[in-house]
Amino acid sequence: EAQVTQNPRYLITVTGKKLTVTCSQNMNHEYMSWYRQDPGLGLRQIYYSMNVEVTDKGDVPEGYKVSRKEKRNFPLILESPSPNQTSLYFCASSSLASGDYEQYFGPGTRLTVT
Amino acid sequence: GENVEQHPSTLSVQEGDSAVIKCTYSDSASNYFPWYKQELGKRPQLIIDIRSNVGEKKDQRIAVTLNKTAKHFSLHITETQPEDSAVYFCAASKGDAGNMLTFGGGTRLMVKP
Numbered sequence: 364e365a366q367v368t369q370n371p372r373y374l375i376t377v378t379g380k381k382l383t384v385t386c387s388q389n390m391n392h393e394y395m396s397w398y399r400q401d402p403g404l405g406l407r408q409i410y411y412s413m414n415v416e417v418t419d420k421g422d423v424p425e426g427y428k429v430s431r432k433e434k435r436n437f438p439l440i441l442e443s444p445s446p447n448q449t450s451l452y453f454c455a456s457s458s459l460a461s462g463d464y465e466q467y468f469g470p471g472t473r474l475t476v477t
Numbered sequence: 478g479e480n481v482e483q484h485p486s487t488l489s490v491q492e493g494d495s496a497v498i499k500c501t502y503s504d505s506a507s508n509y510f511p512w513y514k515q516e517l518g519k520r521p522q523l524i525i526d527i528r529s530n531v532g533e534k535k536d537q538r539i540a541v542t543l544n545k546t547a548k549h550f551s552l553h554i555t556e557t558q559p560e561d562s563a564v565y566f567c568a569a570s571k572g573d574a575g576n577m578l579t580f581g582g583g584t585r586l587m588v589k590p
Binding site: 394395396406408411421453455457465468469470471 | 478481483486509511519520521522523526528566568570572576577578579580581582583
C-alpha cells in the first residue's frame with residue numbers, strides 16, 4: 364500500500380530535550396516536506412527536500428532541522444524544543460515524475476512541549 | 478513570499494444548498510492551486526486542484542475556478558451533504574511538483590441536515 368508514515372504519532376516532551384520525528388514514504392517520491400498546523404493559521408511549510416541531500420527552508424524553519432540521506436526518509440529534528448513548537452506536524456511527499464502534483468500527507472504527529 | 482487569504486473562516490449551510498469558499502494569493506508565479514478537506518483528527522486530503530493554464534475544473538459536485546488576473550480562486554460545492562462538513566483549505570504553489578505549498582487559514586464548513 365502506498366503511504367507516508369510518521370512516528371511517533373503523539374509526543375509530550377520538555378523544553379530543551381532533543382527529539383526527532385521520523386517520516387518515511389514507499390512511493391519513490393522525489394519531493395518531501397514538513398508542515399506544522401496551528402489553529403487559524405492553516406498549514407505552514409517548515410522545510411522541503413527536492414531529492415537526496417537537497418533540502419531548503421520553507422516559511423517557518425526556525426528551531427528545526429532536517430536531513431535527507433535516503434530517498435524514502437525525511438526526519439524532522441528539534442534540537443532544543445520550546446513551548447511555541449507545540450503543534451500538529453505533517454510530513455508530505457510528491458513526485459515530479461507522476462505529473463499529478465498531489466501531496467500525499469502522513470497521519471500527523473501531535474507534539475506538546477512543556 | 479506567497480500569502481494566501483481564505484474566506485470565510487466558518488460557513489454554515491443547509492443540506493442541499495451550495496457552498497462557496499474564496500481564496501486570494503499574492504505571488505503571480507504560483508501555478509498550482511489545490512483544495513484540501515480535513516476531517517477532525519485526520520490528515521488533509523486533496524479533493525480537487527487546478528493549474529494556472531486552466532480557468533475551471535469540475536468533479537461531480539465540486540468545482541474550482543481560477544482568475545489569474547485577479548489572483549483569486551474559489552471552491553464551489555453543490556448539493557451539500559452532512560458528510561461534506563469538515564475544514565477546507567486552499568493552497569497555492571510555485572514549485573515544480575506542487576511541493577512548496579502556502580495554505581490559507583481554513584474554512585470550517587457545517588452542513589445542517
